[in-house]
Amino acid sequence: MTRVLIIGAGPAGIRAAETLAAAGLNPVVVDEAARAGGQIYRRPPEGFTRTPEKLYGSEAAKARALHATFDRLVAEGKVTHLPQRSVMALHGGTAHVLGETRQEIPYDRLIVATGATDRLAPVPGWQAGGVYSLGAAQIALKAQGVALGRRIVLAGSGPLLTLLATQLVASGAEVAAVLDTAPMRQQVRGGLRMALARPWVTLRGLRLRAALGRRYHAGVTLTGIESDATGPTAMAWRDAKGRDRRTDCDTVGLGWHLRSDGTIADLAGAAFDWDTDFAQWLPRADPLGRAGEGLYLAGDGLRILGADGAELAGRAAATACLQDLGLPHPDPARTLRRLGRMHRFAQGMMQAFPWPAQMVRDLPDTATVCRCEGISAGDLRGTLPLSGPEANRAKSLGRVGMGRCQGRYCQLAGAEIIAAAAGSAPRDVGRLRAQPPARPAPIGAWLNTPAEGEAE
Template sequence: MTRVLIVGAGPAGIRAAETLVAAGLHPIVVDEAARAGGQIYRRPPEGFTRPPENLYGSEAAKARAVHATFDALVAGSKLTHLPQRSVMALRAGVAYVLGELRQEIPYDRLILATGATDRLAPVPGWQMGGVYSLGAAQIALKAQGVALGRKIVLAGSGPLLTLLATQLVAVGADVAAVLDTAPMTAQFQGGLRMALARPVVTLRGLRLRAALGRRYHAGVALERIESDETGPTAVIWRDARGRVQHTGCDMVGLGWHLRSDGTLADLAGARFDWSAAFSQWLPRADPLGRAGDGLYLAGDGLRILGADGAELAGRAAAIACLQDLGLPHPNPAPILRCLARMQRFAHGMARAFPWPSDMIRGLPDTTNVCRCEGISAGELRATLPLSGPEANRAKSLARVGMGRCQGRYCQLAGAEIIAAASGQAPEDVGRLRAQAPARPVPIGAWLAAEEQREAE
């Protein structure tokens, strides 16, 4: 039987698995979490008592449906689920997977549903403890019911900013301010496009925004985060009229929507193109998600279309796989029509909540750009006479992108700084090449796998 490996058990991976099982295949699903659901439908540990309505809000019914689908497939032995494992490398039809020990999983077809990471922009002072990404704050809330601060400031732009703020307020957290760098003019222009494509979803977002009341501020300029030995103490910002504001806090969450995680797609041989609309590199694929011979991409790792779009993209990728195998498959036309509508919505969202390129390009030299390695904007700029305006050469000299996150959080900001200093466009700076292992690997686990193999 054809061996199909799915990486990721979020909405895209789950729907891909469901579609393959319906066609008579038995896929293997590898996921880093202990329980399937992905980030948007992340499940708390067993025995957690908070109801789905508190965890997922208006999306509780969808979360239940996705969870139930996957649980039924596992219970019926229709697929092989390998939780708490990470794919670290891909080579010649073999996935190198690390859990407690290393495994090597051969495959004939590969569906990557790896999701997205927070898209972060540096702010002076953001390197201090107590400054988190919005995604990290949401994980803590969903997985453990924990608000990561007693007085919270959330800053950035995009739907997650508003969603997380309302989720924290709903559980009684003290959210002092929600600071959106997107001006209201951009939000209005992009919002019209969003409303034309998905009016119900747009209206739901407006209701969440209204619930925040005077906590929410649009068109702000972030000056700096002040801290002491205990963590953040205040965020200094300018409102839309240019007036300096001081908001006390002990936790800051930052995020500018999402960035597709293309690390494994890169290792699998996918090509990438710069998207001016989304201000990031996105993998090249056909409408169903084909990105190469036997390689299929789905979900936010391909295009940032949200949970509903991820479910559809998962089905589309599985259909492409079935087509290539010559097996019966559902008609993809209705799925493609829905995905086109969601793509229009996503373009409107990108216009409504733009990436703050001007803010990044004007960062002071003292601002930390790479939190992993502690590299400042000035240190990155100082490499350009030797490296030239090329991201990978600048990385080798300045070490921006060499740390634990492997450039996931600093690559886009670093490209903006290099581009501004050299008079180039960000796409001309290039993207950092992915390399195995995809994440830092405990050397003990790797050696233990070798010892076990030798013993056998």
């Protein structure tokens, strides 16, 4: 039987597995989490008592359905689930996987549904302990029922900013301010495009925004995070009228929507293009997600279309796989139409909540760009006479993107700074090439003989 490996057990991976199982295949699903669901529908550990309504709000019914579908497929033996494992490398039709032990899992077809990471922009002082990404704060809330602070400031832009703020408020946390760098006029223009594509989703977002009341501020400029030995003490910012403001806090969450995690897709051989709407490098694929011979991409790792779009993309990628195998498959026409609507919504969202390119380009030399390596904007600018305006050479000589995150959180900001200094565009700077291992790993794991793959 054809061996199909799915990397990721979020909405895209689950729907891909469901579609393949319905056609008689038994896919293997590898995921880093202990339980399937992905980030948006992340499940707490067994025994936690918070209800889906508390965890997922208006999306509780969708979360329940998705979890139940995957659990049933696993229980019936139609899907092999390998949780708490990371795919570290791909070579010759074999995935090198690391969990408690190292495994080698062979495959004939690969569906990559690795989702996205937070898209972060540096703010002076963000290297302090107690400054988190919005996604990290949401993981702590969903998985452990923990608010990462007693008085919290959330800053950035995009739907996750509003969603997390309302989730924290509903949990009883004190959210002192929600600071959105997107001007209100731009939000209105993009919001109209969003409403034309998905009116009810847009309305739900407006209701969440309204619930924040006076905590929410649009069109702000973030000037710095003040901190002491214990962590943040205040966020300094400038409001839409240019007035300097300061909000006391002990925790800061930052995030500007999402960045597709293309690491595994890159290792699998996918090509990438700069996407002007999303202001980032995205993998190249056909409408169903084909990205190469036997390679299919789905979910936010392909295009950032949200949880509903990820489910559709998972079905589409599995359909493409079945088509290529000559097996019975669903008619993709309706799925493609719905994906088109999701993409129009996402384009409106990117217009409404843009990446703060100018804010990043204007960073003072003293501001940290790469938190892993402690590299400042001035350090990066000082590298350019030797490296030239090319991302990988700047990484080699200046170490931006060389640390634990491998550029996931500093690559886009680094490209903006390089481009500004060179008088060019970020797309001309290029992207950092992925290389194995895809995640930091202990050397000892690679010195030991790999265990027999559970999927073999």
